Amino acid sequence: MSRASRERSAVSMARDEEVQHLWELYAERLIHPKIKQALWESRLRTLLGGRSVAAWELDLELAGRYLDRPCLAEISEGTHCGWTGAVSPISGCG
Secondary structure, eight states, rough: OOHHHHHHHHHHHHHHHHHHHHHHHIIIIIIIIHHHHHHHHHHHHHHHSSSSSHHHHHHHHHHHSSSSOOOOOHHHHHHHHHOOOSSSSTTTTO
């Protein structure tokens, strides 16, 4: 492999790493909070009788693809179903 090829390869790898890092930031700041909110709403609708437990369990399973276990546990096993402040009580998980 020529020197120029190695340099292009190094630049490509650095770009791939940067894109991966940007995707992780995007997911952490935009996608995960939306999933948490949707899961919280699903749980609340289930507790209030507007949805079946099977639908809640499916939502929980799907959210598990994106959120870590401690965050899922906090949402699914928590005793709080609402908040009055501007920041969700589950905003710190995940």
